[in-house]
Amino acid sequence: MAATASTAAGSAHELDLACTVNGEPVRLRVDTRESLLDVLRERLGVTGPKKGCDHGQCGACTVHLDGRRVVSCLTPAVQVTGADVTTVEGVAGPDGELHPLQQAFIDHDALQCGYCTPGQIMSGLACLAEGHAGDDDEVREYMSGNLCRCGAYAGIVAAVRAVAEQGR
Amino acid sequence: MRPFAYTKVETLAEAVDALAAAGPQARLLAGGTTLYDLMKLEIETPSAVVDVHRVADLAGFDTSGDRELVFGAGARMADVAEDGRLRRDYPALSESLWRAASQQLRNMATLGGNLLQRTRCPYFRGGEPFACNKRSPGSGCAAQEGLDRSNALFGGSEACIAVYPGDWATALVAFDAEVDVHGPGGARSLPLARLHREPGDTPQHEHNLAPGEIITRVRVPVTPAGRGSAYLKIRDRESYAFALVSAAVALTLDGDGRVDECRIAVGGVATRPWRVPAAEQALRGNAITEASARAAGEAAFTGARPGRANAFKIELGTRTVADAVRLAGSRAVG
Ligand SMILES: Cc1cc2nc3c(=O)[nH]c(=O)nc-3n(C[C@H](O)[C@H](O)[C@H](O)COP(=O)(O)OP(=O)(O)OC[C@H]3O[C@@H](n4cnc5c(N)ncnc54)[C@H](O)[C@@H]3O)c2cc1C
Ligand code: SF4
Numbered sequence: 427m428a429a430t431a432s433t434a435a436g437s438a439h440e441l442d443l444a445c446t447v448n449g450e451p452v453r454l455r456v457d458t459r460e461s462l463l464d465v466l467r468e469r470l471g472v473t474g475p476k477k478g479c480d481h482g483q484c485g486a487c488t489v490h491l492d493g494r495r496v497v498s499c500l501t502p503a504v505q506v507t508g509a510d511v512t513t514v515e516g517v518a519g520p521d522g523e524l525h526p527l528q529q530a531f532i533d534h535d536a537l538q539c540g541y542c543t544p545g546q547i548m549s550g551l552a553c554l555a556e557g558h559a560g561d562d563d564e565v566r567e568y569m570s571g572n573l574c575r576c577g578a579y580a581g582i583v584a585a586v587r588a589v590a591e592q593g594r
Numbered sequence: 595m596r597p598f599a600y601t602k603v604e605t606l607a608e609a610v611d612a613l614a615a616a617g618p619q620a621r622l623l624a625g626g627t628t629l630y631d632l633m634k635l636e637i638e639t640p641s642a643v644v645d646v647h648r649v650a651d652l653a654g655f656d657t658s659g660d661r662e663l664v665f666g667a668g669a670r671m672a673d674v675a676e677d678g679r680l681r682r683d684y685p686a687l688s689e690s691l692w693r694a695a696s697q698q699l700r701n702m703a704t705l706g707g708n709l710l711q712r713t714r715c716p717y718f719r720g721g722e723p724f725a726c727n728k729r730s731p732g733s734g735c736a737a738q739e740g741l742d743r744s745n746a747l748f749g750g751s752e753a754c755i756a757v758y759p760g761d762w763a764t765a766l767v768a769f770d771a772e773v774d775v776h777g778p779g780g781a782r783s784l785p786l787a788r789l790h791r792e793p794g795d796t797p798q799h800e801h802n803l804a805p806g807e808i809i810t811r812v813r814v815p816v817t818p819a820g821r822g823s824a825y826l827k828i829r830d831r832e833s834y835a836f837a838l839v840s841a842a843v844a845l846t847l848d849g850d851g852r853v854d855e856c857r858i859a860v861g862g863v864a865t866r867p868w869r870v871p872a873a874e875q876a877l878r879g880n881a882i883t884e885a886s887a888r889a890a891g892e893a894a895f896t897g898a899r900p901g902r903a904n905a906f907k908i909e910l911g912t913r914t915v916a917d918a919v920r921l922a923g924s925r926a927v928g
């Protein structure tokens with residue numbers, strides 16, 4: 427990584443960030459204070475990840491970093507250099523066909539206002555990939571990092587379980 | 595957030611040098627789930643941040659040793675929680691990790707950062723205008739006149755009653771873990787039980803690391819009590835919350851079903867990871883029954899100093915210890 431605008435040896439207040447977002451290479455200069463969430467939303471126009479709390483407490487900002495789910499509000503953007511970022515925008519197929527989990531959210535009424543949904547989808551995909559969708563209790567435990575103020579939890583659990591059952 | 599100078603390092607040696615060069619206002623950044631959170635609140639205002647999240651020397655862990663389990667300070671909570679050997683032979687250690695935070699946070703958070711996470715006391719996190727001796731020494735302690743439901747029953751002082759909120763350290767203290775650190779003066783080890791400080795008159799000093807020292811590893815001596823262990827955590831909601839009370843119990847039973855080795859610690863109620871020798875003593879030599887488990891719980895909470903809104907934790911904690919004893923006992927058999 428090019429550490430420019432150096433103050434002391436190798437330290438900086440701004441850095442060049444190079445990563446991919448939903449498969450597209452991205453290169454931009456970031457303030458070391460910026461979160462991945464703010465860079466996605468405010469700088470790149472990727473507004474799927476939502477800012478619910480900005481403190482790791484709600485999961486609305488969940489994205490995948492090199493295939494693992496993280497909360498982007500507590501991820502300093504500078505830590506993302508060299509990584510692949512996937513947001514809900516990167517989940518549907520090339521012709522826009524919904525991912526089976528997105529379809530399952532519709533089929534199982536897993537949302538009302540939809541604010542938490544991009545985070546729920548990203549968390550649900552990871553939950554499935556990790557093998558933590560074996561039964562309803564396991565889904566509840568491993569989806570607990572995603573709050574839904576509309577209380578669509580029953581539908582969310584059903585949607586994740588339905589895709590887990592399809593996959594076996 | 596205040597501006598800070600950012601340095602990313604790749605090796606432990608670089609990290610030690612960078613931290614020393616950056617001076618006393620510098621902080622290590624690992625997963626960032628405590629530090630970056632508190633920087634957003636301007637509770638932490640480091641002048642410089644040394645990012646160790648890619649330091650290979652700190653990553654990794656090994657649970658296969660004959661004498662000890664070794665956990666790199668940079669290992670991620672999620673990876674360690676999933677370890678098959680830990681789940682089977684030290685369930686309390688695995689449970690203390692997967693019952694903490696959320697899977698997203700556990701994918702980010704490191705074991706070293708976890709040990710040094712800071713209190714969730716609402717007046718500490720709330721910032722101005724609340725008085726808080728930990729955040730602003732000498733300003734007072736708003737919790738003691740305010741909502742103290744989440745504050746400590748053990749280890750508090752006139753200056754501060756903030757709970758140490760970590761689950762992992764609570765489990766580790768029951769297992770006599772050792773912490774390896776590396777600093778400008780070289781390497782040394784200290785018992786985990788001596789890593790954290792009680793607040794006393796200086797609640798702003800939370801641990802016994804020297805300036806510039808970095809936690810490199812946590813080591814846990816191998817013990818058959820690992821199998822018979824449990825970490826039980828009682829929360830306001832079923833998951834994704836800090837402990838109201840938690841209990842780490844590890845024990846072995848002799849041929850007659852009486853408790854032989856016995857280790858008990860409690861969380862959510864003390865200013866540092868809190869081992870309870872009186873509870874261990876109460877249980878040792880007895881068969882595990884409802885009454886003996888309850889007696890261990892009562893011994894654990896003898897001497898509790900509740901405030902206005904947290905006295906319920908004495909009964910809750912007594913039962914939590916009792917339930918954890920019985921769960922650990924059921925695992926120790928068979
Ligand atoms: C919403 C939420 C819920 C949570 N729930 C729980 C819970 O239920 N139980 C629980 O136990 N925890 C919980 N946590 C806390 C979480 O587990 C910690 O924030 C995390 O483990 C810290 O690790 P980190 O790598 O992100 O540390 P950082 O934030 O990077 O660092 C934390 C501190 O440790 C220092 N540090 C980091 N690495 C080292 C090292 N190697 N040597 C010396 N110093 C170091 C840093 O300088 C900093 O002061 C929760 C956090 C959030 C945000
Ligand atoms: S208990 Fe400690 S952290 Fe909480 S307000 Fe009082 S001094 Fe601050």
Ligand code: FES
Nearest residue numbers: 478479480485499
């Ligand atoms: S916005 Fe990131 S967890 Fe709430």
Ligand code: FES
Nearest residue numbers: 538540574575576
């Ligand atoms: S659908 Fe409204 S917050 Fe979940």
